[in-house]
Amino acid sequence: MALMERDREIVERYLKPPEERILDDRLIQGIQLTRFWFGVSIAMLVEIPQVGARDIPLVDWLANWAASGVVRLLAAPFLLLVTVPLVVAAFLAFVSGADRRRMTGRLRGPSIAVGMFLGHWLLLVATAIGPFWLGHHTSVLVGGLTFLAGLPLLLRAIGFVSMSVPCVARYMFRTMEIHQALPALLTVVLSWELLLVGELFPVHIVKNGYDSPLWLSLGGALATTAVAAWEIGRLRARHGIRLRTLPSA
Template identity: 30%
Template sequence: MWRTILGIAAWLWLTITYGLISDSPDVGAALSDRFDQAWISVLVLICTFPVVVGVFVATAHSDLRRQYVRRALRSLGSIGALMAAMATFPLAMAPDPVTKGFRDFIGVPGKIVLGLLCLWSLGFALYGIGLALVHVLRTADIHELVPPSLAIVLSWELALLDVITGAYSGVPLLARVVFMMGAPVTVTALSFWEMRRLRQRHGLSLRQALRP
C-alpha cells in the first residue's frame, strides 16, 4: 500500500508542479495516460512473474518446490481472469461484419445481457489492474517474500522503459531524472524494509523460504 501511495503522490506532485494539466482535456489525457501506464505495468509484471517465481522455485529445496508451484496456480488464475476481462473489449468493439450474425441471433435480450457483461468486465478489469499492482498478483500466496522481490524487479524495469520511451518529456531534465529514478529507489527501499519486518516479526527469511 505504501508503494502505491508514494507513487500516486509523486505523480501528482510532478503533474501540479510542472503544469502538465491546465484544462479539462488535459485531465482526460492525463487519466488516460495513467491507465495506459497501469496496464503496461501489469503486462510487464505478468512477463516478469514467471522469471522471478521460476528462479525462486528453482533455488528452493526439492521438498518445497511442488508446494510453491501449487501455490503459484492462484496467481496464474488471477492473471487469466484479468486477461480474459481485457479481451472482452476488442470483442465488443469488433466491426459489424464479424459480429452482426451473432447479434442478430441473440436478439435484443441477448444484447442487453452482453452490454451488462461488458460493463461488469470493465469494472472487474479496472479493479483487477489496481489489485494486481498493489498486491503484486497475490504472489504472497506463494511466499511472503515474493511480492517485495517482484516489486523491486518491476520498478527497475519500468524505470528503464520510461528512459527508453522518453516519458515525461515536458518536465525539466533534472526533475525527470529524479522522478524516474526516485520510483525504483523508493520501491527498493520499501521492499527491503518489508523483508526486514517479515524477518524480525515473523521469522521469514530467504534462507528459511528456500530450505525446510
C-alpha cells in the same frame, strides 16, 4: 452501484488471497496496501519541479503529468502478466529443493488470479472490437446486433479489469501464497519496468510535451525499492521468514 459491488466481490474472490495466507501484521498489511501507490506518487511528485524549470504552459504540463500517471496505473497489471511468471520461476530456482516443492504446490491460487485477469481482459477486447470487425466484414446490422448481444459481457469485463487494479497492486496476483516476500520483490521489478517504459515511451498528449531527466524519474523506483527492502527485513526480523526458505508451520 449494485453492478460495481458485484464486480468488486468477483475481483476479491479470485485476486485476493485467503485470509489465512495474509500475514497477521498490521504494519506489513499497511505497507502492502500503499507500497505500489507510494512508488507511483513519488514518481509523479518528483516531476513537479519541472513546471517551474521549463517554459511550458501550466495546462499542457498538467495534461502530460496526469496522462503519465494514468499510463503507469493501466500498464501495471499487463506488465505483471509477463513479470509474475518470470520472477516466480527465478525465485523457485533460487530456493532450496524441499522448499521449492512446497512452493510449487502453492501455485494454484496465483495461477487462478492470472488466468481470471487475462480472461477478462481478452473478453473486453473481444466484446469491444469483435462487433466492429464483424460489421466491417459482414454488415452494420450484424455488427450492431453482436455489440448489443455482447454488451453485458463487455460491461462485466470493464468492471472486472478496472476494479482489479487496486487488488493487483496490493496482492500481486496472490503471490504471497507462494512466499510472503514475493509481492515486495514483484513491486520492485514492476517499479523499474515502469521507469523503463516511461523513458522509452514518454507520454506527450499535447504539443508542448517534455521529458523529465533520468535522475528525477529514478525517485519512484528507488523509493519503492527502499520500502520493499524494509518490508523484507521486517519479515525476517519479526516473523522469521527468509527469502530462500519457508517457515515450518
